[in-house]
Amino acid sequence: MAKSTPTKAKSTSDESSKGDHSWSIEGPIQILDPAGKVIDKELEPKLPDDELKEIYRWMVTARSFDERALSLQRQGRLGTYAPLSGQEAAQVGSAWALEQQDWMFPSYREHAVQVVRGQRWVDILTYWGGSEEGNRIPKNVNNFTISIPIATQILHAMGAAWAGKLRGEKMAAIAYFGDGGTSEGDFHEGLNFAGVFKVGTVFFCQNNQYAISVPRERQTSSETIAQKAIAYGFDGVQVDGNDFLAVYYITNRALEKARSGGGPTLIEAITYRFSHHTTADDWTRYRSAAEVEEWKQKDPLIRFRKYLENKKLWSDKDEQKLLEEAKAEVAKAVEEYEKLPERDVEEIFKYTFAEMPWNLKEQLEDLRAYLKEKKPEE
Amino acid sequence: MAQLTLVQAINDALKVEMRRDKSVMVLGEDVGVDGGVFRATEGLLQEFGAGRIVDTPLAESGIVGAAIGLALNGMKPVAEIQFDGFMPPAFDHVVSHIGRVRWRSRGRFNVPMVIRAPYGGGIHAPEHHSESPEAYYAHTPGLKVVMPSGPYDAKGLLISAIRDPDPVIYLEPKKNYRAFREEVPENDYALPFGKANLLKEGSDITVISWGYMARLSLQAAEMLGEQGIGVEVIDLRTLVPLDINAILASVQKTGRCLIAQEAPQTCAFGSELMTLIQEKAFDSLRAPLGRISGFDITIPLYRLEEAYMPDAGRVIRKIKEILQFS
Numbered sequence: 020m021a022k023s024t025p026t027k028a029k030s031t032s033d034e035s036s037k038g039d040h041s042w043s044i045e046g047p048i049q050i051l052d053p054a055g056k057v058i059d060k061e062l063e064p065k066l067p068d069d070e071l072k073e074i075y076r077w078m079v080t081a082r083s084f085d086e087r088a089l090s091l092q093r094q095g096r097l098g099t100y101a102p103l104s105g106q107e108a109a110q111v112g113s114a115w116a117l118e119q120q121d122w123m124f125p126s127y128r129e130h131a132v133q134v135v136r137g138q139r140w141v142d143i144l145t146y147w148g149g150s151e152e153g154n155r156i157p158k159n160v161n162n163f164t165i166s167i168p169i170a171t172q173i174l175h176a177m178g179a180a181w182a183g184k185l186r187g188e189k190m191a192a193i194a195y196f197g198d199g200g201t202s203e204g205d206f207h208e209g210l211n212f213a214g215v216f217k218v219g220t221v222f223f224c225q226n227n228q229y230a231i232s233v234p235r236e237r238q239t240s241s242e243t244i245a246q247k248a249i250a251y252g253f254d255g256v257q258v259d260g261n262d263f264l265a266v267y268y269i270t271n272r273a274l275e276k277a278r279s280g281g282g283p284t285l286i287e288a289i290t291y292r293f294s295h296h297t298t299a300d301d302w303t304r305y306r307s308a309a310e311v312e313e314w315k316q317k318d319p320l321i322r323f324r325k326y327l328e329n330k331k332l333w334s335d336k337d338e339q340k341l342l343e344e345a346k347a348e349v350a351k352a353v354e355e356y357e358k359l360p361e362r363d364v365e366e367i368f369k370y371t372f373a374e375m376p377w378n379l380k381e382q383l384e385d386l387r388a389y390l391k392e393k394k395p396e397e
Numbered sequence: 398m399a400q401l402t403l404v405q406a407i408n409d410a411l412k413v414e415m416r417r418d419k420s421v422m423v424l425g426e427d428v429g430v431d432g433g434v435f436r437a438t439e440g441l442l443q444e445f446g447a448g449r450i451v452d453t454p455l456a457e458s459g460i461v462g463a464a465i466g467l468a469l470n471g472m473k474p475v476a477e478i479q480f481d482g483f484m485p486p487a488f489d490h491v492v493s494h495i496g497r498v499r500w501r502s503r504g505r506f507n508v509p510m511v512i513r514a515p516y517g518g519g520i521h522a523p524e525h526h527s528e529s530p531e532a533y534y535a536h537t538p539g540l541k542v543v544m545p546s547g548p549y550d551a552k553g554l555l556i557s558a559i560r561d562p563d564p565v566i567y568l569e570p571k572k573n574y575r576a577f578r579e580e581v582p583e584n585d586y587a588l589p590f591g592k593a594n595l596l597k598e599g600s601d602i603t604v605i606s607w608g609y610m611a612r613l614s615l616q617a618a619e620m621l622g623e624q625g626i627g628v629e630v631i632d633l634r635t636l637v638p639l640d641i642n643a644i645l646a647s648v649q650k651t652g653r654c655l656i657a658q659e660a661p662q663t664c665a666f667g668s669e670l671m672t673l674i675q676e677k678a679f680d681s682l683r684a685p686l687g688r689i690s691g692f693d694i695t696i697p698l699y700r701l702e703e704a705y706m707p708d709a710g711r712v713i714r715k716i717k718e719i720l721q722f723s
Binding site: 122124151152154155156158163164166168171173174175176177178179180181182183185186192204205208209211212215216370371372373376377378 | 420422448449451453454456458459462463464465466467468469470471472486489490493494496498499500501502503504505506507538539541561562563591637638639641
């Protein structure tokens with residue numbers, strides 16, 4: 020189920036970035052400290068209590084989904100999977116700021132963004148469980164399919180926002196990528212085009228500190244990723260990616276700016292992936308347990324829960340209930356995933372072209388004939 | 398009807414489509430103020446404005462990657478890559494995305510876009526300006542590959558390419574850009590994909606070709622006609638989709654076939670044609686299939702370029718060799 024339309028936090032000033040500290044690339048924007056205390060009252064989004072609880076529900080469900088997916092993979096019930104734990108605030112926070120008309124271009128780790136935007140948990144399992152059916156995105160959901168080649172989606176997002184500008188639509192596009200993605204040529208070309216044509220794109224970098232095993236320092240000698248925006252002629256900003264409120268605040272602002280013709284923004288959300296790059300690697304080969312533990316102290320879920328508790332919106336009982344509900348929601352998705360119907364082999368041929376040409380038809384028929392011959396022996 | 402060169406016919410096709418459909422736009426390097434290095438987009442900036450005729454930064458991956466996003470959100474981009482040899486930077490988007498988007502999204506998304514590029518040698522250009530890369534694209538699922546040989550075809554095929562729901566690689570024979578003129582209707586007309594053009598009828602041997610080599614093969618066929626040899630010449634027009642019926646009908650009639658292509662020989666598109674003919678018309682063959690190609694080398698700089706480029710003499714020589722077999 021997709022999120023309901025969020026209430027918009029008000030921008031603190033007009034969209035001119037001049038002299039506005041909140042676009043500053045020096046030090047990440049933070050609204051909540053790790054103890055869940057509001058340290059910048061002025062920037063705190065004024066979200067209704069119910070919505071805050073709804074947001075927390077999303078983050079907890081994403082974590083629960085992630086843990087279950089990892090376990091399914093280990094049991095041989097799911098293919099290679101890219102875990103998101105630790106990045107829930109960066110993902111749900113940015114997705115929460117998107118409006119229906121906006122376009123979202125994910126990389127391969129944005130499961131929470133995809134689902135907040137209207138795909139389903141079962142779709143994520145279906146895709147990573149080896150079926151293209153998981154990429155069947157509902158008509159009214161402007162999510163693009165995930166892009167596995169690193170940073171390529173940056174250009175697609177920029178192009179989609181450019182089309183919106185040419186067609187006079189009030190929309191923005193957001194591109195998700197990681198710290199490793201900023202080393203690719205397409206990062207440069209995408210941001211460069213966006214700057215030149217003043218295209219309403221939000222470039223959302225989840226700097227989770229590692230590209231598989233290679234640390235952030237090996238990707239660039241720039242002090243920050245955000246500062247790269249200066250060279251492209253637009254705003255860049257660092258945000259504490261484990262602080263939902265800060266991520267939501269700044270993404271919302273960047274999107275509003277994009278929708279109203281103010282051009283692109285680069286957001287560097289500083290975060291950390293608690294687990295492996297994918298289930299095909301082992302994080303203990305390139306990170307120390309102490310480092311991971313240090314980041315777990317900055318867990319985005321704990322911080323947001325403390326915020327709710329400080330606001331007297333949350334109790335241990337609520338927490339227990341939510342954990343159970345999240346587990347049940349995920350279990351339902353798993354159940355549906357494991358009952359997916361068998362697909363006909365035509366499915367692998369039929370979407371190559373708008374109309375199937377003779378050679379594909381011939382190859383499909385040949386495969387069918389072979390499968391028919393093969394069957395009696397099984 | 399006007400007598401147009403191939404490059405003028407392309408210009409005309411772009412104008413016709415941009416007038417008809419406001420979502421059609423052109424993006425590339427030097428396509429605006431300069432009108433394209435070959436003048437294919439001359440006058441378009443003046444008529445359609447800088448929003449739809451876009452001089453981009455010098456970045457081919459950027460051009461094609463942007464075109465994907467533009468196409469996803471309602472535009473019909475015609476991306477110009479200035480030369481065949483500059484297509485590789487955009488290759489990631491071409492092979493990793495444009496041919497896969499429909500498949501990946503189960504038909505929710507498609508990218509109706511055209512990538513135009515001049516291809517081929519023979520114009521005394523520097524390195525990276527004379528390539529024949531069609532096999533890469535024909536090999537990639539989900540792409541249509543179009544290679545016109547002359548002005549009339551160029552216009553009708555480009556109009557079809559722009560209207561096509563699938564991504565199209567449209568390779569223009571730069572040696573034929575201004576080599577000759579043809580009657581080209583002023584109105585819009587779309588030539589269907591997957592329908593080859595029978596350039597000349599003959600009963601002794603079939604020559605299958607496309608792009609620059611199609612017209613060269615026709616010249617060779619006419620020369621052989623004076624010697625009493627009946628050469629049938631098929632211009633494929635589109636490699637993907639392929640008009641297999643036209644090929645088989647002709648080969649079944651003549652029993653002999655030569656493939657004439659400019660690209661390096663190994664794993665070239667001609668190799669696929671020879672395989673298909675062998676699979677589907679073996680019984681009709683009266684001689685081994687033959688081919689002339691470029692060589693399996695980098696196309697040389699211009700002092701020895703002529704030694705690389707297949708000419709009518711090589712086509713004639715190979716046809717005679719095949720005819721000697723039986």
